[in-house]
Amino acid sequence: MRYFIYLVIGIFFGIIMFKSEAASWFRIYEMFQFGSFHMYGIMGSALVLGVIGVQLIKRKNIKPFDGSEMSLTPKNKSVPRYLIGGIIFGLGWALAGACPGPMYVLAGAGYASILIVIFGAIAGTFLYGLVKGRLPH
Secondary structure (H helix, E strand, O other), rough: OHHHHHHHHHHHHHHHHHOOOOOHHHHHHHOOOOOOHHHHHHHHHHHHHHHHHHHHHHHHOOOOOOOOOOOOOOOHHHHHHHHHHHHHHHHHHHHHHOOOHHHHHHHHOOOOOHHHHHHHHHHHHHHHHHHHHHOHH
């Protein structure tokens, strides 16, 4: 039943992403050209809601659905890690015209060519998993 709830939430999120044009290549292009506030407004709203959500989780000590213990601990904040990762993510986003969330929305909307991008993203994630232990911290 829990997976069904996640599926419904994911479908609802995908519909919102598609209807708000957050998965539109043209909207993403406008954003990178500073031609429209549309995408910045969507991302800013998500950021504010995310910060509020994390603060609520921390202050109310909210547990996961399955009742297990979970803590929000800070990550290693080394500069090279985020700089290199951000550059790779940004290049992929610019080349594909979509970040990971909209990739699946576009696949669900019937844009078959995005499957090549999804394959590349999954292959890149797998490759990172293979070399993660050998990378500098």
